[in-house]
Amino acid sequence: AQKITQTQPGMFVQEKEAVTLDCTYDTSDQSYGLFWYKQPSSGEMIFLIYQGSYDEQNATEGRYSLNFQKARKSANLVISASQLGDSAMYFCAMRERTSGTYKYIFGTGTRLKVLA
Amino acid sequence: EAGVVQSPRYKIIEKKQPVAFWCNPISGHNTLYWYRQNLGQGPELLIRYENEEAVDDSQLPKDRFSAERLKGVDSTLKIQPAELGDSAVYLCASSYSYTVHGRNYGYTFGSGTRLTVV
Numbered sequence: 478a479q480k481i482t483q484t485q486p487g488m489f490v491q492e493k494e495a496v497t498l499d500c501t502y503d504t505s506d507q508s509y510g511l512f513w514y515k516q517p518s519s520g521e522m523i524f525l526i527y528q529g530s531y532d533e534q535n536a537t538e539g540r541y542s543l544n545f546q547k548a549r550k551s552a553n554l555v556i557s558a559s560q561l562g563d564s565a566m567y568f569c570a571m572r573e574r575t576s577g578t579y580k581y582i583f584g585t586g587t588r589l590k591v592l593a
Numbered sequence: 594e595a596g597v598v599q600s601p602r603y604k605i606i607e608k609k610q611p612v613a614f615w616c617n618p619i620s621g622h623n624t625l626y627w628y629r630q631n632l633g634q635g636p637e638l639l640i641r642y643e644n645e646e647a648v649d650d651s652q653l654p655k656d657r658f659s660a661e662r663l664k665g666v667d668s669t670l671k672i673q674p675a676e677l678g679d680s681a682v683y684l685c686a687s688s689y690s691y692t693v694h695g696r697n698y699g700y701t702f703g704s705g706t707r708l709t710v711v
Binding site: 481519522523568581584585586 | 626635636637649684686702703704707
């Protein structure tokens with residue numbers, strides 16, 4: 478069963494506008510972590526933002542914020558004031574503790590294209 | 594600070610040949626990961642090291658894949674023999690162990706090695 482679901486294979490946004498990338502997850506753990514990564518065409522994966530399951534406030538890092546809705550098991554990434562350089566693949570990931578060790582699971586990604 | 598360094602950047606080999614990838618993590622990061630990323634997919638964990646110990650290798654195809662992390666620093670991932678289905682990008686990442694100073698850090702990934710098996 479898919480643990481991380483990103484339902485948007487591709488998204489377009491106009492430069493300077495905000496965009497939301499969806500992510501839902503499935504876990505029975507009470508303690509887990511959620512991450513977002515950016516992968517430009519050059520291939521490297523860039524860490525953007527982290528949300529812990531016990532964090533009461535939504536995480537923010539500059540123009541990135543994470544809309545964490547625990548009851549809905551969603552962790553959507555919001556990018557404000559989009560820039561052309563934001564065009565990339567975006568991956569949602571979860572870390573959960575399973576059988577005494579940590580598992581790290583990535584979604585299939587959303588390709589974002591920012592239009593001038 | 595230097596990032597995670599991987600080599601080679603690209604590798605093309607014939608099937609049944611061996612291949613090895615090398616990774617040098619960020620200094621001070623005691624956790625090291627090898628991921629495989631197929632085209633159009635997210636990365637999938639192959640193996641995770643805490644220092645020199647492989648603490649999660651449940652998804653490593655052990656019949657042909659092997660990895661080592663001597664002295665808890667550099668790591669090598671090997672495939673022998675390679676199959677056509679092994680064509681993918683192999684990503685190395687490193688991080689602090691879970692939490693440092695009460696804050697969680699994401700991984701730092703290398704640029705990856707793009708393997709093509711023909």
